[in-house]
Amino acid sequence: xxxxxxxxxxxxxxxxLGAATMGLTAAxxxxxxxxxxxxxxxxxxNKSAIDAAEARRPHTGRTVSYTLDPRRTDIDLGGPVVNTYxxxxxxxxxxxxxxxxxxxxITTRNALTDATSVHWHGIALRNDMDGAAPATPDIAAGDAFxxxxxxxxxxxxxxxPHVGLQSDFGxxxxxxxxxxxxxxxxxxxxxxxLDDWTDxxxxxxxxxxxxxxxxxxxxxxxxxxxxxGVGTSALLGGDxxxxxxxxxxxxxxxxxxxxxxxxAPGQRIRIRIINAGADTAFRVAxxxxxxxxxxxxxxxxxPTDVDALLIGMSERYDVLVTxxxxxxxxxxxxxxxxxxxxxxxxxxxxxxPAVNVRPAELDGFVGTVDTFVATDDxxxxxxxxxxxxxxxxxGTMSKYQWTINGRVYEQMEPIMxxxxxxxxxxxxxxxxMWHPMHLHGHTFQVRRPDGTPGPRKDTVAVRPxxxxxxxxxxxxxxxxxxxxxxxxHQDAGMMTRLDYRI
Ligand SMILES: [Cu+2]
Numbered sequence: 001x002x003x004x005x006x007x008x009x010x011x012x013x014x015x016x017l018g019a020a021t022m023g024l025t026a027a028x029x030x031x032x033x034x035x036x037x038x039x040x041x042x043x044x045x046n047k048s049a050i051d052a053a054e055a056r057r058p059h060t061g062r063t064v065s066y067t068l069d070p071r072r073t074d075i076d077l078g079g080p081v082v083n084t085y086x087x088x089x090x091x092x093x094x095x096x097x098x099x100x101x102x103x104x105x106i107t108t109r110n111a112l113t114d115a116t117s118v119h120w121h122g123i124a125l126r127n128d129m130d131g132a133a134p135a136t137p138d139i140a141a142g143d144a145f146x147x148x149x150x151x152x153x154x155x156x157x158x159x160x161p162h163v164g165l166q167s168d169f170g171x172x173x174x175x176x177x178x179x180x181x182x183x184x185x186x187x188x189x190x191x192x193x194l195d196d197w198t199d200x201x202x203x204x205x206x207x208x209x210x211x212x213x214x215x216x217x218x219x220x221x222x223x224x225x226x227x228x229g230v231g232t233s234a235l236l237g238g239d240x241x242x243x244x245x246x247x248x249x250x251x252x253x254x255x256x257x258x259x260x261x262x263x264a265p266g267q268r269i270r271i272r273i274i275n276a277g278a279d280t281a282f283r284v285a286x287x288x289x290x291x292x293x294x295x296x297x298x299x300x301x302x303p304t305d306v307d308a309l310l311i312g313m314s315e316r317y318d319v320l321v322t323x324x325x326x327x328x329x330x331x332x333x334x335x336x337x338x339x340x341x342x343x344x345x346x347x348x349x350x351x352x353p354a355v356n357v358r359p360a361e362l363d364g365f366v367g368t369v370d371t372f373v374a375t376d377d378x379x380x381x382x383x384x385x386x387x388x389x390x391x392x393x394x395g396t397m398s399k400y401q402w403t404i405n406g407r408v409y410e411q412m413e414p415i416m417x418x419x420x421x422x423x424x425x426x427x428x429x430x431x432x433m434w435h436p437m438h439l440h441g442h443t444f445q446v447r448r449p450d451g452t453p454g455p456r457k458d459t460v461a462v463r464p465x466x467x468x469x470x471x472x473x474x475x476x477x478x479x480x481x482x483x484x485x486x487x488x489h490q491d492a493g494m495m496t497r498l499d500y501r502i
Contacts, residue, residue, distance in 0.1 A: 045127060045128070045135070045477070045478050045479055045500075045502065046477055046500070046502040047128075049419065049477040049478075049500070049502070050126050050127050050128060050477055050478055051126075053126065053475070053476055053477055054126045054150065057101070057150045057152045058100060058101035058150070058152060059101050059103070059150055060099060060100075060101040060102050062099070062101075062102045062103070063102065063103045063104075063105050064097075064098040064102050064103070064104055064105070065104075065105045065106070065107070066094075066096050066104070066105070066106045066107070067106070067107045067108075067109065068087050068088075068093065068106055068107070068108045068109075068118060068159070068173070069087060069088050069108075069109050069111060070085060070086075070087055070108065070109075070110055070111060070112050070116050070118075070161070070171055071085070071086065071087075071088070071111035071112065072084070072085055072111070072112065072113075073085075073086050073088075073089055075089075075090070075091050075170060075252065077091075077197065077201075077247065077249065077252060077253060077254050077257075078253040078254045078256060078257025078258070079254060079256065079257055080200070080201050080247070080254065081200075082197075082199060082200025082201060083200055084169050084170050084199045084200050085112060085166065085169035085170055085171050085199075086169070086170035086171065087159075087170075087171055087172070087173050090252065091170040091172075091195075091249070091252035092170075092172050092173050092174060092193045092251065092252060092276065093159070093171075093172065093173030094173060095173065095174050095175075095176060095191060096159065096173060096174070096175045096176070097175070097176045097177075097178070098151055098177055098178070099151075099177070099178050099179070099180060100151060100152065100153065100154050100177060100178070100179045100180075101150060101151070101152070102150065102151060103148060103149065103150050103151075104120075104147070104148070104149060104150075104151060105146060105147070105148050106118070106146065106147045106148075107144060107145075107146045108139060108144060108145055108146070108147065109144040110139045110140065110141055110142065110143055110144065110145075111142075112141055112166075113141050114141055114163070114164075114166075115138040115139060115140050115141060115163055116138065116139055116161050116163050116166060116171070117131045117132060117133065117136060117138045117139060117161055117162045117163050118131045118147060118159050118160070118161060118162075119131035119132050119159065119160055119161065119162040119440070120147070120149070120157065120159055120175065121157055121158050121159065121160060121175075121314060121438075121458070122155070122156075122157040122158070122297055122298055122316070122443065122458045122459075123149070123151055123152075123153070123157050123175070123177075124152055124153060124441055124442060124443065124476055125149040125150070125151070125152075125441065126149050126150075126478075127441060127476065127477065127478020127479060127480065128478070129147050129148060129149040130440055130441060130478070130480070130481075131147065131159075131161075131162055132162040132440060132481045133162070133163075134479065135478055135479050135480075138163055151177045153177065153298060153299070153443070154177045154178055154179035154182060154298070155176075155177055155295060155297070155298020155299060155316075155318075156174070156175075156176060156191075156272040156274060156295065156297075156298050156316040156318055157174075157175040157176075157177065157298055157316070158172060158173065158174050158175055158193075158274050158276065158314075158316070159172065159173045159174075159175055160172045160173075160276065162481070164491060165205040165206060165209060165278075165487055165488075165491055167276075167278055167487045168196075168198070168199070168205040168278035168279075168487045168488075169199050169205070170195075170199075170252070172193065172195070172276040174191050174193060174272070174274055176191070176272065177298075185268065185270075185320065186268040186269060186270040186320060187263075187264075187267040187268050187269070188263055188267055188268075188269050188270075189269065189270045189271075189272065190261045190263075190269055190270070190271045190272070190345075191251075191271075191272045191274070192250060192251065192271055192272065192273045192274070192284075192330065192332075192343060193250070193251055193252075193274045193276050194248070194249070194250060194273070194274065194275045194276060194277060194280075194282050194284070194311065194332045194341060195248070195249040195252075195275075195276045195277050195341075196243070196245040196247075196248055196249075196277040196278060196279060196280035196334065197245055197246070197247040197248065197249050198243070198245050198246055198247070201246050201247055202245065202246040202247075205278070205487070208243055208488070209400075209488055209491060209492070212242055212400045212488060212492070213399060213400045213492070215398075215400075229244040229337075229338070230242065230243065230244050230336060230337055231336045231337065231338075232336055233281070233335045233336035235281075235283070235310050235335060235366060235368060236281060236310075236335060236336060236434045236461070236463060237434055237463030237464045237465070237466065238432055238433065238434065238463070238464045239336070239432060239433050239434075239464075240280075240281065240334075240335050240336020240337060241279040241280055241281070241336065241337065241433075241486070242279055242433075242486070242488055242489075243278070243279040243280075243488065244337055244338065245279075245280065245334070245337070245339065246339075247339070248277075248280065248282075248332065248334050248337075248339045248340060248341035249341055250330065250332055250341045250342055250343040251343060253343070254341075255339075255340050255341055255342045255355050256355055258329075258342050258343045258344050259343050259344070260343070260344040260345075260346050261330075261343065261344070261345050261346070262346050262347070263323050263345065263346075263347050264323075264347055265323060265324060265325035265347045265348055266322065266323070267322070267323055267347070268320055268321070268322050268323075269320070269321050269322075269323055269345075270294075270318060270319070270320055271286075271291070271318070271319045271320075271321060271330075272316065272318050273309070273311060273316065273317050273318070273319070274316050275311045275312060275313055275314060275315050275316075276313075276314075277313050278313065278486065278487035278488065279313070279486055279487065279488060280313070280334045280335070280337060281310060281311060281312045281313065281334075281335040281336075281434075281436075281461070282310075282311050282332040282333060282334055282335060282341070283308050283309070283310055283311075283332070283333045283335050283362055283366060284308060284309045284311055284317075284330070284331070284332045284333075285307060285308035285309075285330075285331055285333075285359045285361035285362045285364075286321060286328055286329075286330045286331075286345065286359070286361065287328045287329045287330070287331065287353065287357065287359035287361065288324055288326070288328050288359070288361075289321050289322075289323065289324065289328065289361070290305050290306065290307055290321075290361070291305070291306055291307075291308075291309065291319035291320070291321055292304065292305050292319060292320045292321070293305075293306055293309065293317055293318070293319050293367055293371075293372060294318050294319065294320055295316075295317065295318035296315075296316075296317060296369070296372050296374075296455040296456065296457055297315060297316050297443060297455075297456065297457045297458045297459060298316060298318075298443070298456075298458075299374060299378050299443055299455070299456035299457075300374065300375045300377070300378055301372040301373060301374055301375060301455050301456075302372070302373050302374075302375060303320070304367065304371060304372055306319075306364075306365055306366065306367035306371065307361040307362075307363075307364025307365045307366065308361050308362050308363075308364060308365070308366045308367070309366065309367045310335065310366050310367065310368045310461075311332075312434075312436035312459065312461045312485070313436045313459075313485040313486060313487075314436060314438055314458075314459045314485040315436065315457075315459050315461075317367075323345065323347050324347065325347055325348040326346075326347060326348050326349075326350040327344060327345070327346045327347075327348070327350040327351065327352055327353060328344070328345045328346075328347075328353070329342050329343075329344060329345075329353045329357055329359060330342060330343045330344070330345055331357075331358065331359055331362060333358070333362055340355070340356075340358075342355070368461075369446055369454065369455060369457065369460055369461060370448065370449065370454070372454065372455040373448075373452075373453065373454055373455060374445060374453060374454070374455050374456045378456050379445065379453050379456075380422075380444075380445045380453070380456075380471055380472070380473055381422065381473075382453065382471070384422050385422060385423070385424055385471075386418075386421040386422050386423060387417060387418070387421050387422075387423040387424070388423070388424050388426070389415050389417065389423050389424065389425040389426070389498075390405065390415075390425075390426050390428070391404050391405060391415065391425060391426065391427050391428070391437070391482065391496070392404065392405050392406070392428045392430060393427060393428065393429045393430060393431055393435050393437075393462065393484070393494065394406065394430045394431060395431045395433070395489075395494075400488075400492050401492055401493050402431075402484065402489045402492050402493045402494035403493055403494065404482070404483075404494060404495065404496040405496065407493075407496070408492075408493030408494075409483075409493055409494075409495040409496065410493075412495070412496040412497060413496075414479070414496065414497040414498065414499035415482065415496060415497070415498050415499070416498075416499055416500075416501055417474045417498055417499070417500055417501070418474060418500065418501045419474050419475070419477050419500050419501075420474060420475070421473075421474040422471065422472075422473055422474070423471070423472055423473075423474060424447075424469055424470070424471050424472075425439075425444065425469070425470050425471075425472060426467060426468070426469045427460070427462045427467065427468045427469075427470075428467045429462045429463065429464055429465060429466050429467070429468075430465075431464060432464045432465075433464060433489075434461055434462065434463045434464060435461070435462050435484040435486065435489060435494065436459050436460070436461050436462075436484065436485040436486065437459065437460055437461075437462055437468075437482070437483070437484055437485070438458055438459040438481075438482070438483055438484070438485045439458060439472070439480060439481075439482050439498060440458075440480040440481045440482070440498075441476045441478065441480040442458065442472050442473075442476060442480065442498075443456045443457065443458050444456070444457060444458070444460075444470035444471060444472040445457075445470060445471045445472070446460050446468065446469075446470050447468075447469040447470065447471065453471075457470070459485055474500065477500040477502075478499075478500060479497050479498075479499045479500070480497060480498045480499075481495060481496075481497060481498075482495070482496050482497060482498050483495035483496070
């Protein structure tokens with residue numbers, strides 16, 4: 001095996017991890033010779049531009065208030081009880097809900113022993129309330145902060161910290177933004193939050209990262225949360241992830257003790273599916289039903305029927321289902337990993353399906369980002385490209401370091417954009433792993449392989465060796481994080497910023 005060319009070849013992850021003597025990649029080596037920029041020093045924003053952008057958002061004049069209590073607490077996962085971090089006493093945290101144009105006022109009281117923040121994932125909000133430093137300062141242990149921002153777009157979003165590995169604990173909550181003008185095309189709604197879980201039952205997220213940095217192959221064993229034993233996935237183009245989790249959860253419960261959603265036969269259910277996992281893509285299906293996908297990351301798509309959906313970390317899909325009579329498993333199968341997560345849908349009499357029932361739909365037609373096309377009303381204008389931005393994804397597995405444009409976050413040079421520009425952003429994945437790439441403050445439009453507009457998304461999976469182009473409109477000034485939503489890749493450097501020129 002020629003390890004000198006390892007990042008551009010589809011080698012196995014085991015080989016990749018084992019290449020401990022591998023030198024720096026060309027991209028990383030280039031970065032070593034250039035000046036590092038402190039993100040804090042570079043934190044300059046145009047406050048009046050941020051205020052002007054806020055004035056352009058719709059406003060109802062209504063303020064909806066919530067409190068969020070990040071704390072250490074005991075959580076019953078349906079058998080295993082873990083002492084972990086959560087928002088309040090439940091996983092997921094309580095739903096945050098408002099209408100388009102409302103102001104959300106969310107007082108966050110940090111009872112953790114570390115600083116935290118709350119990032120309002122997917123919402124095109126004002127930059128200084130984004131919940132990611134330096135645009136918004138972190139909240140010190142014991143302190144409180146009230147996030148105030150208006151919400152311009154309807155859809156399914158979620159809240160999570162933007163500090164270290166806190167996103168691989170129980171700190172997550174759904175956010176639903178309603179548009180009262182939207183036609184009401186369903187009878188009832190089911191929010192389904194997926195997660196991969198290790199804290200308190202396997203190795204801690206911190207220990208997992210340490211293991212990955214040591215070479216990744218030393219942590220295997222019965223306690224779970226190991227960094228070996230992850231397989232491959234054709235849908236993900238190769239290695240499925242870095243961490244084999246001991247548990248996978250739907251709405252905070254293990255597969256043996258699932259939550260049950262109750263409806264009546266013939267009802268139309270809108271299911272909002274959120275992947276809050278740190279290192280796991282899920283393949284999701286509802287036994288006995290096809291699903292009509294209506295939204296990707298909050299934005300409408302031409303309704304499209306699928307048997308199952310592939311959902312990467314931080315992605316959201318909304319689906320409509322007209323339910324049959326009986327008891328049906330909603331199964332979230334961790335892609336390329338061993339285990340299962342599930343919930344139950346009960347609309348009538350019948351025995352509960354066994355935990356090992358694998359719906360045939362999981363192996364039917366699986367919707368991926370390539371499957372969907374945004375509706376006309378949310379399709380971004382085409383025909384003009386003022387800037388062609390690049391994000392080259394690379395990695396050096398010898399020390400578990402991941403980079404964008406040759407740099408880890410601490411040394412990043414922001415990607416620059418000018419307000420009003422229409423820009424393309426090209427992700428080029430030179431690694432042997434897939435990366436769910438997320439941009440804050442914007443919902444870009446993914447270009448289909450033939451160049452035509454695909455779905456609106458804030459997170460797009462970029463498979464090994466693949467190039468993905470997205471288009472965006474620079475209409476939300478500030479400094480915005482652009483990063484891989486694999487929590488371990490992000491913590492190990494795979495983050496940069498999109499900065500508006502001032
Ligand atoms: Cu990644």
